Every structure is written in C-alpha cells, then in structure tokens.
Amino acid sequence: MYEQYQAARDAAWRALLECNIRALPVDLNQVAEHYAIEIVRYSDCALTQIFDPEAVSGDGFIAKINERKIIFLNDRIKTRGRRRFTLCHELGHGVLGHPLDHIITRNSEADSSDPMEMQANVFARDLLAPACVLHALGVTTAQEIMQICNISKTSAEIRMERLRLLRDRDKFGASPLERQVREQFGDFIRANRL
C-alpha cells in the first residue's frame, strides 16, 4: 500500500514539473492539455444516451472513447472546490494509467479502500495542494489552504492535518522530485509568503 501511495505522490510532483505549473491555484486545464485528456461537462452532451444513469449520477468519471481519454464532469455540482477536486482525481486515473474500461463514478471526497481510488485521491491532493509549497508559504490554517489552492473546506482540512504531521516529522525535501517542485514555485513563494 505504501508503494502505491508513493507512486501516486511522485506522479503528482512529476505532473507539476512536466506541466510547468509555477503558481497556485493549479491550472487544471493546463494539466489536462499536457496529457491530452479532454474535459466534457455533463451539460454539454446527452450523457444518458451514451452511459447508463448510474454512471452519470455522481460528481464525474473518466472514460476511454476511440482511444481518447475523456473526463466527464458534473457541472451541476455547484461547489467550485469540489468540482476541481473531482477533475483532479479523474486526471489522476488518467495520468497513472489506470484501466478505464470500467467506469467508476466519484461522489465523495472521503477516502476509499480501493487502491486505485486511494491513488487518485493522493494524486489530487498533492497536485492541488503541494505540501512543500504550502510549507514554504508559511501556511497555518485550512482557511488559507482553501483560498490559495482553490479547493473545498474538506480537502483543505485534510491537507492542513497532513501539513502539521509533516512539519512535526520535519519531512520536507527528502525527495529530489519534491525539491524540484519547491524550486519551480520559487518566484511564487517569494511573492506570496504569508
């Protein structure tokens, strides 16, 4: 399980680097574009004619159609932070190369015991709210994380808890990938330090 966690975390750091993300909130369209993943909103298409109603009932899902990876996003979910998390979770499935022949609909930010769901959540959190950047900014509350990263209160609280844990263990910059991320955000950190 720890190896799967690590793989998802490293994939998030690599994505930040490869997509040349240098500021928060992370521009998810830029990430999707880089990996040639298309984003379609529920209201843009007659989904129920293509998928069964069960699949389209949740927050969103990713599918492979004619060799293209497409994320379907429920734009009836009004909370922007939650939509962003869903989008990033689905990007995680796409970037991590999870099999997409079976549609798994997402409808909660809670952790799941399924390893691929766990990986997609880890990817989403580490991409939307990179701990090393938040640490360097001097973030101390979930409220700050919510605003800086444009994520929901739920995600921000989970992130703040994680940040406290990492600070207690003094666990920053142990991975070369993480140090590169910190460097790439250098200008942003200097301009936005709290």
Ligand SMILES: [Zn+2]
């Ligand atoms: Zn999922």
